[in-house]
Amino acid sequence: xxxxxxxxxxxxxxxxxxxxxxxxxxxxxxxxxxxxxxxxxxxxxxxxxxxxxxxxxxxxxxxxxxxxxxxxxxxxxxxxxxxxxxxxxxxxxxxxxxxxxxxxxxxxxxxxxxxxxxxxxxxxxxxxxxxxxxxxxxxxxxxxxxxxxxxxxxxxxxxxxxxxxxxxxxxxxxxxxxxxxxxxxxxxxxxxxxxxxxxxxxxxxxxxxxxxxxxxxxxxxxxxxxxxxxxxxxxxxxxxxxxxxxxxxxxxxxxxxxxxxxxxxxxxxxxxxxxxxxxxxxxxxxxxxxxxxxxxxxxxxxxxxxxxxxxxxxxxxxxxxxxxxxxxxxxxxxxxxxxxxxxxxxxxxxxxx
Amino acid sequence: xxxxxxxxxxxxxxxxxxxxxxxxxxxxxxxxxxxxxxxxxxxxxxxxxxxxxxxxxxxxxxxxxxxxxxxxxxxxxxxxxxxxxxxxxxxxxxxxxxxxxxxxxxxxxxxxxxxxxxxxxxxxxxxxxxxxxxxxxxxxxxxxxxxxxxxxxxxxxxxxxxxxxxxxxxxxxxxxxxxxxxxxxxxxxxxxxxxxxxxxxxxxxxxxxxxxxxxxxxxxxxxxxxxxxxxxxxxxxxxxxxxxxxxxxxxxxxxxxxxxxxxxxxxxxxxxxxxxxxxxxxxxxxxxxxxxxxxxxxxxxxxxxxxxxxxxxxxxxxxxxxxxxxxxxxxxxxxxxxxxxxxxxxxxxxxxx
Numbered sequence: 095x096x097x098x099x100x101x102x103x104x105x106x107x108x109x110x111x112x113x114x115x116x117x118x119x120x121x122x123x124x125x126x127x128x129x130x131x132x133x134x135x136x137x138x139x140x141x142x143x144x145x146x147x148x149x150x151x152x153x154x155x156x157x158x159x160x161x162x163x164x165x166x167x168x169x170x171x172x173x174x175x176x177x178x179x180x181x182x183x184x185x186x187x188x189x190x191x192x193x194x195x196x197x198x199x200x201x202x203x204x205x206x207x208x209x210x211x212x213x214x215x216x217x218x219x220x221x222x223x224x225x226x227x228x229x230x231x232x233x234x235x236x237x238x239x240x241x242x243x244x245x246x247x248x249x250x251x252x253x254x255x256x257x258x259x260x261x262x263x264x265x266x267x268x269x270x271x272x273x274x275x276x277x278x279x280x281x282x283x284x285x286x287x288x289x290x291x292x293x294x295x296x297x298x299x300x301x302x303x304x305x306x307x308x309x310x311x312x313x314x315x316x317x318x319x320x321x322x323x324x325x326x327x328x329x330x331x332x333x334x335x336x337x338x339x340x341x342x343x344x345x346x347x348x349x350x351x352x353x354x355x356x357x358x359x360x361x362x363x364x365x366x367x368x369x370x371x372x373x374x375x376x377x378x379x380x381x382x383x384x385x386x387x388x389x390x391x392x393x394x395x396x397x398x399x400x401x402x403x404x405x406x407x408x409x410x411x412x413x414x415x416x417x418x419x420x421x422x423x424x425x426x427x428x429x430x431x432x433x434x435x436x437x438x439x440x441x442x443x444x445x446x447x
Numbered sequence: 448x449x450x451x452x453x454x455x456x457x458x459x460x461x462x463x464x465x466x467x468x469x470x471x472x473x474x475x476x477x478x479x480x481x482x483x484x485x486x487x488x489x490x491x492x493x494x495x496x497x498x499x500x501x502x503x504x505x506x507x508x509x510x511x512x513x514x515x516x517x518x519x520x521x522x523x524x525x526x527x528x529x530x531x532x533x534x535x536x537x538x539x540x541x542x543x544x545x546x547x548x549x550x551x552x553x554x555x556x557x558x559x560x561x562x563x564x565x566x567x568x569x570x571x572x573x574x575x576x577x578x579x580x581x582x583x584x585x586x587x588x589x590x591x592x593x594x595x596x597x598x599x600x601x602x603x604x605x606x607x608x609x610x611x612x613x614x615x616x617x618x619x620x621x622x623x624x625x626x627x628x629x630x631x632x633x634x635x636x637x638x639x640x641x642x643x644x645x646x647x648x649x650x651x652x653x654x655x656x657x658x659x660x661x662x663x664x665x666x667x668x669x670x671x672x673x674x675x676x677x678x679x680x681x682x683x684x685x686x687x688x689x690x691x692x693x694x695x696x697x698x699x700x701x702x703x704x705x706x707x708x709x710x711x712x713x714x715x716x717x718x719x720x721x722x723x724x725x726x727x728x729x730x731x732x733x734x735x736x737x738x739x740x741x742x743x744x745x746x747x748x749x750x751x752x753x754x755x756x757x758x759x760x761x762x763x764x765x766x767x768x769x770x771x772x773x774x775x776x777x778x779x780x781x782x783x784x785x786x787x788x789x790x791x792x793x794x795x796x797x798x799x800x
Binding site: 290317330338340 | 650681
């Protein structure tokens with residue numbers, strides 16, 4: 095097992111963490127190293143569930159914050175071990191999100207007596223099917239491990255606070271018709287033609303822009319797929335439009351479904367999948383102080399992230415991490431050293447003051 | 448090899464022909480029997496190409512008519528040997544189209560000196576891919592075998608003349624957009640949404656009704672398929688609408704393509720496949736006499752049939768046969784005996800008078 099030297103700065107620690115390969119499903123060795131390093135810190139109590147490691151201070155502070163990051167990465171692209179060049183670390187996991195994990199580990203090591211109680215969560219299986227997600231598993235098995243007043247998910251945000259996340263809903267709009275031979279099309283009823291009005295409504299729909307805590311969540315209601323047709327000489331009797339609605343976190347899943355049904359009133363809408371958004375929680379004093387401390391204009395998070403799991407547990411959460419999200423999941427993934435050190439300093443300042 | 452007894456009436460002969468199984472690709476035994484039976488008739492000269500048998504009188508008549516029928520059937524459905532019950536023959540090939548073949552064979556046998564020269568064509572591979580079609584093969588290899596002033600394709604029409612056939616054109620309408628994550632849909636351009644206008648135009652298009660020789664060909668321009676979408680969280684960058692246009696036989700393939708391009712003006716239309724229609728040719732004296740002889744109101748043929756192959760060779764052609772087209776290709780396929788005998792009598796009367 096690799097010994098993690100938490101006296102390294104967060105950038106150097108990022109390199110060490112990345113070089114312990116941990117593609118989803120193979121987080122064990124890295125989780126072992128993280129657990130051992132945290133157990134060596136007497137101010138923390140440590141729990142483990144599968145390859146998720148949770149460590150906590152218990153100082154009786156008025157507030158508790160959760161710092162969380164996933165240990166796994168997408169599959170390698172011939173991009174390990176890391177290569178450091180011109181102030182940039184190249185390699186799998188550098189931006190998404192071992193640089194964020196390194197920052198959290200540094201806070202754990204350097205602040206035996208933080209000004210807020212802190213829970214550190216390092217979890218497995220974020221980059222694969224949602225049902226395998228380690229954070230979700232802990233939320234089911236041991237939700238009290240995740241209790242807190244405010245959470246920071248250290249996903250790549252370019253060192254800006256990205257607040258909450260939007261919800262997502264997927265539905266199928268099913269159009270029915272009657273088959274006939276296309277040489278006698280008037281004997282049938284064309285289900286694909288019937289989809290024209292559905293697409294026109296979607297194209298014409300003006301999505302909401304919802305301001306919450308000063309962040310503007312721009313929604314989107316889109317067809318993400320369409321399929322219909324039996325054969326080249328048959329009038330189609332079914333057409334299916336798959337719709338994805340990304341909705342502001344102030345809406346519930348039920349409210350989101352109602353929006354889709356209202357826009358597509360008169361059509362058969364089958365909701366197949368929903369996930370709630372997460373409120374940014376920036377009006378929470380702790381979050382407001384956090385944004386103030388970061389010193390950059392906070393942004394809304396549009397894509398769905400695990401902050402919504404905290405939100406579902408009643409814990410306001412933001413995304414904040416040193417990586418550039420646009421290079422995640424790429425062979426050319428990298429992370430600049432400067433924002434890693436900036437995040438490290440800011441987190442230490444915020445919790446150590 | 449089964450000896451065909453052409454002294455049987457056309458209904459009894461239908462049973463014999465059906466009981467020689469001849470699913471497409473296995474026409475050999477039936478073609479052998481047909482060839483042998485025709486060679487035994489001294490007034491005919493017989494040619495063969497693969498499993499297509501062509502026999503001709505050479506009496507120097509002013510006109511030549513072609514009687515044609517395919518020997519193959521769709522796959523069996525546990526519906527052979529034939530079963531005769533209450534004036535109806537049940538079994539594979541009864542309606543489509545061995546009853547028509549039986550009528551033509553009876554004419555060949557009973558009329559050594561018809562009032563018009565007659566060419567009899569019995570061909571293979573009609574029920575499968577067009578490139579295997581025996582009539583098409585003969586049209587390429589030996590077009591002079593098919594020469595004539597008028598052709599009767601003895602496909603099932605319920606003993607009514609169905610004139611010509613419509614043409615068919617298939618095209619893809621390709622819509623392009625730009626991908627983006629569906630959580631930031633405004634960064635992309637949704638190709639599926641763009642298809643809405645295409646479908647609306649198709650749904651609103653008023654298809655022509657074209658009268659030719661007293662028959663009204665009702666056209667149809669339809670989406671027969673649509674596909675688009677990358678993933679549930681991606682704004683689609685491509686959508687493809689497959690369109691089928693069934694057009695009156697007075698239009699050329701080029702004119703048909705122009706209609707589609709005009710309706711879908713501004714969109715990228717990729718024509719993938721066309722087949723010309725066939726004019727009914729009912730103004731031809733021979734055809735007019737034929738319709739008069741049949742004594743029923745002629746109808747337009749909407750679906751594409753092999754009459755268009757005759758049309759392409761400059762031979763006006765009609766469909767006329769005893770079977771009911773609506774039971775073709777079904778396990779419950781049958782043919783009533785009465786229309787078989789009616790067709791036999793009418794054909795004998797027409798060519799024997």
